Structure formats: C-alpha cells, structure tokens
Amino acid sequence: MRLVVAQCSARYTGRLSAHLPLARRLIVVKADGSVLLHSDGGSYKPLNWMSPPCATAVSEPDDAQRERGVSEVWAVQHRKSDDRLEIELHEVFHDSSHDLGVDPGLIKDGVEAHLQELLAAQIGLLGDGHTLVRREYMTAIGPVDILAKDPAGGSVAIEIKRRGDIDGVEQLTRYLELMNRDPHLAPVRGVFAAQEIKPQARVLATDRGIGCLLLDYDAMRGVDDVDSRLF
Template identity: 85%
Template sequence: MRLVIASCSARYTGRLNAHLPFATRLLVVKADGSVLLHSDGGSYKPLNWMSPPCNLHVVEPDEESRGRGVSQVWTVQHAKSDDRLEIELYEVVHDSAHELGVDPGLVKDGVEAHLQEMLAAQIDLLGAGSTLVRREFPTAIGPVDIVARDATGTTVAVEIKRRGDIDGVEQLTRYLALLNRDPHLAPVRGVFAAQEIKPQARVLAEDRGISCLVLDYDAMRGVDDVDSRLF
C-alpha cells in the first residue's frame, strides 16, 4: 500500500463528473489497483476513488500546469469503461509504501454470520435449483460469503450484509472482478443480499448487473410463520 499526503486537486470524468478543488489530502494506492482520496474528516469514506480494474500512470505536468505549481499528474483510467480520475499534485508532504501481505478478511459475528449460515441452509432463496458450493469462499482479497450455482450451472457470488449500502456493492464488485478471471468459475454473477438495501446501493448494483435479495431474518429463523398470519 502506498500512502501519499499532498496538496492536490482532482477531477473525475465518465458516468459522472466531479471535481475536488485544491486542498491537502491523503491519497491511498492499494495493491489491488484501487486509488482513493481522503480528507481529514467524513469518517471512513473517501471523497473520490477509482475501483479496479484500473491503471495508474504518473506523468510530468505540462508547461501550463507546472506554472500553476503542479509537480506531477496522476491519471487513473478504468480498464472496462471511460471513467477516469485525474489528480494534480502540488506539494508532496509524505510518500511511503508498505507491504501489508494477504489479509485474512473480516471475521463476521452476530446477525451477518447467522444470515450467512441460514442462507447457505436455505440456498433455494437464490432461486429454485440453486446449490451451495461453499461458504467463506477464499480469494486473494478476502472470503466471499457464499458461492453457489444456479439451476443453469452458472456460478453465483453472494455478499451478505445486515444493512446494504454502496460500500457493500463495491466489495462484491471487487470479488466478481477477481472470480471472473478464473476459467473454472466464470462467468460469475453477483447477488447482494441484506435485510435492508439502501436505494442508492440498489441503483448501483443494478447498474453493474448485480441482483439484489432482501432477506427476512425472522422468516428464515422460522419465527415469522407466514401460514399463521391474519393478513
């Protein structure tokens, strides 16, 4: 992982256009290729980012940019779309690289772990004829909650959350990009499963060809007996 603290500005073009004016920020370049810009606020979410697969190119600024004080220009181009993140760096305060190794992934507990266990036992919730391949399917960037096959034999990767937001969709997108490189699994389609899925997450998932599945925790536990309802 590379960590750079610098005064910079940035422009994102593609499916949306966005601009970050001049300020001091943290730039994170991860081993998976993702590039993220963080401010000293806003909790854990980056101000802007580019998810893999993408390519980072660092070039010298042109004469006009150098006259404005730009020391280097980062161009991050997505490999499968026209999305591009262009970052102009002015003064670099800190630049370091660290080898973190392979992360074991998030060890889940509580409701999410229980949802995973129950969905694996009730795999037909993904569709009639579905079969379980494995829970906690290992990958180089962490385990996929559930890998299954649908009635046609297509591989299905499932990410499970209690509350589904955009970050969960991004996580599943990274898993799908990796799994689809494996000829024994490809093509792999994604299912984003949660007790509650935020509208923005649903829009992003559908835009990326990912299906959404709302999980009824009580019904899956057998607490909510639909046959005993009055209405």
C-alpha cells in the same frame, strides 16, 4: 500499499463528472490498483476513488499546470470503461509504501454471520435449483460470503449485509471483477443479500448487473410464521 499525503486537486470523468479543489489529502494506492482520496473527516468513506481493474500513469505537468504549481500528474484509467481520475499533486508531505501481505478477511459475528449460515442452509431462497458450493469462498482480496451454483451450472457470488448500502455493492463488484478472471469460475453472477437494501445501493447493483435479495431474518430462523400473517 502506498500512502501519499499531498496538496492536490482531482477531477473524475466518465459515467459522472466530479471535481475536488486544491486541498491537503491522503491518497491511498492499493495492491489491486485501486486509488482512493481521503480527507481528515467524513468517517471511512473516500472523497473520490477508482476501483480496479485500473492502471495509473504518472507524468510531468505541462506548462500551464506548472504555472499553477503542479509538480506531478497521476492519470488513473479504468480498464473496462471510460472512467478516469486525474490527480494533480502540488506539494508532497509524505510518501511511503508498505507490504501488508494477504488479509484473512473480515470475521463476522452476530446477525451478519447468522444470516450467512441461514442462507447457506436455505440456498433455495435464491431460486429453485440453486446449490451451495461453500461459505467464505476465499479470493485474493478477501472471502466471498457464499459461492453457489445456479440451475444452469453458473457460479453465483453472494455478499451478505444487515443493511445493504453502496459500499457493500462496491465490495461485491471487486469480488466479481476478480472472480470473473478465473476460467474455472467465470462467468460469475453477483447477488447482494441484506435485511434492508438502500435505494441507492439497489440502483447501483442493478446498473452493474447484480441481483438483490431481501432477507427476512425472523422467517429464516423460524421465529416468524409467515403463513399466519394477515399482511
């Protein structure tokens, strides 16, 4: 992982257009190629980013950029779309690289872990004919909650959350991009499963061909008798 603290500006073009004016920010470049820009606020969310697969090219500024004080230009191009993130670095205050090794992934507890256990035992909630391959299927960037097979024998990767938001869809997207490079698994379809899925997350998942599944925790535990409901 490379960490760069710099006075910089950025422009994102492609499916949407966005601009970050000149300010001091943290730029994170991960081993998978992803590039993220953070401010000293806004919790854990980056101001802008490019998800893999992508490639970064570093170049010298042109005359106009040099006049504005630009010292280096990063062009981050997505390999499967026209999405492009261009970062203009003016002054670099810190630049370091660190080998973090292979992360074992998040060990889940509480409701989320129980939802995973319950869905693995009730894999038919995905639809008739689905079968469980395994829980916590390990990839190079972390474990997929559940790997299953659909009735036609296709692979299904399932990410489980208590509350499904955009970050969860992004996480599943990264898993799918990696897993679909494996000829033993591809093609891999994604399912985003949660007790509650935010509208923005559902729109993003649909746009990326990812299915959404609402999980009724009480019904799955056998606490809620759905047959006796009036509504």
